[in-house]
Amino acid sequence: MAEEDYYAILGVDREADATTIKKAMQYHPDKNPDAGDKFKEISHAYDVLSDPEKREKYDRFGAGGPGQGGDDAYGFGFGGGHDDPTMDFFANMFGAHLSAYVACIAKRARRRTRGEDIKFPLEVTLEELYNGTTKHMPIERTEVCGGCSGKGGKRGPRTCKACQGTGTIVREQRMGSMVQRVQSTCRKCRGEGKILLEKDRCKKCAGRGIVKASKKLEVHVDKGMREGQRIVLAGEADQEPEVPAGDVIFILEQKPHAHMERRGRDLWTDVTVTLTEALCGFSKVLLVHLDGRGIAVTQSPGQVIRSGDVKCIKDEGMPEYRRPFDKGDLYVRFFVQFPEDGWMTPANAKRLESMLPPRPPASAPTPEHLEDCQLMACSAETAEPQEDADEDMYTDDDDDMDHGMGGGVQCAQQ
Incomplete structure (x- = not known):
């Protein structure tokens, strides 16, 4: 039975717009309620072509497709062509229309449901x-x-007539008594299943539907965030028509700090005090914190501070993320600065x-023989072990002896 x-029923071209279809229905010669089946046929054709959604389905799948009164209870229409060779089974059993509709569903499923994410490093200071x-x-x-609006043109792309919007062409090849279906793009x-006419192309995007643009994103770095933590700005990545944009992700990279070190939720710093302060105590601003506050500390006389001592100041470390x-x-590690030579008479x-x-008493008996020596200032570089010059001399002599012996052996071999 012909589809x-x-x-043709309304007497309009397949590219006719909504106004033309409306006029065709309004002035159709067979538009007569008394015409019975002919009037119903015209009315049904107008009902389909005047509805953009129904018309698109009809253009893709024909009169028996989804929403067109097809016989399939599950909504599988019967258009033309398919996108998967495995659909040949359905085409042979139920006709090409079913395979085309199933192929179209598969094609839509393969489309990306979301754009790709974009990642950027974001340098921050410990203060931030x-x-x-x-x-x-x-x-x-x-x-x-x-x-x-991402359509590529004013009217947008039109359904491809060659493939009826499926994006694939199915051809039959006869091989003797066999009929083989060959599918190609x-x-x-x-x-794509759609074509954008050259005359309809958008001049701004040249028909691509997208343009390059610059944007400033507002990135909130919360108190207590850490190195490597990710800040996600949803939907701010590259945009594409009919595809939700991906996310822009900023990954925190902490710059080294001159005076403080972060260890988890704690902070560590080094402070140098004078010998007088180490022995007699002090009351002063020990350091300036990351928020600009001065940390004032009082150390009582007699509470001796030694180089390498570590003291703790409670609740002055890093704030917890989302619990500031x-x-x-x-933690403060102290170093004691001693006075220069000759400062005291x-x-x-x-x-x-x-x-x-008081000085400690002698813990061991004095040896019988004593050698008077003097301590001299030196640097760490001069304290490095050096190779012995005499050892080098012996090594050179050994090398000379080896060469001589080697020459004798050669003569003996000759």
């Missing part, structure tokens, strides 16, 4: 991780063309010694 051609900050980051990306639409009032601890030395703890 109904709704365009402590206090939180907002950065404005410029990026280059593609955006849906505003001139054509439609050359006219390059497998919960903080770690601040012999008389003052005796006075100072009288105030210091």
Whole structure:
């Protein structure tokens, strides 16, 4: 049974617009309610072609397709062509229409459901991780063309007539008594199923539906964030027509700090005090914190500080991420700065010694033979072990002897 051609029934071209279809129905010569079946046929054709969604399905799958009153209870229409060779079974059993519709569904399923994510490194200081900050980051990306709303042209792409919108062409080849179906990508639409006419192309995007654009993204770095933590800006990646955009992801990279080191939720820093402060105590601003506050500390006299001592200041470490009032601890490692040589007279030395703890008694008997020596200042470089010059001399002599012996052996061999 021949398939109904709704365009022929209304007497319009397949490219006719909505106004032309409406006029064709309005002035159709057979538009007479008393005409019975003929009137119903015209009315049904107009009902399909005047509805953009029904018309698109009809153009793709024919009168028996989904939404056109086809017989398939599950909504599988019967258009033309298919996109998968395995659909030949359905085409042979139920006709090419079923295979085309199933192929179209498979093609849609293969389309990307989401754009790709874009990742950028974001350098931050320890101060910014402590206090939180907002950065404005410029990026280059593609955006849906505003001139054509991503359609590529004013009217958008039209259904390819060659493949009926399936993107594939199915040809039958006879091999004796056998009939083989061969599937290939439609050359006219390059497998897209739609064609954009040259005259309809958008001048702004040249028919691509997307344009290059620059945008500044507002990136919020919260208090307590860490090295390697990701900040996700949903849907801010490259845009494509009919595809949700991916995310822009910023990965935090902490710059080295001059005075502080982060260890998890704690902070570590080094502080140098004078010998006087180490012995007699102090009351002063020990350091300036990452938020600009001065950390004032009082150390009582007699509470001696030694080089390498580590002291803890509670609740002055890094804030917890999303719990900024919960903080770690601040650890201070002390170094004692001794005075330069010659700062004290012999008389003052005796006075100072009288105030210091007594010298320790001799713990071992004095040897019978003593050698008077002197301590001299030196650097770490001069303290490195050096090769002995005499050892080099012996090595050179050994080499000479080896060469001589080698020559004798050669003569003996001759």
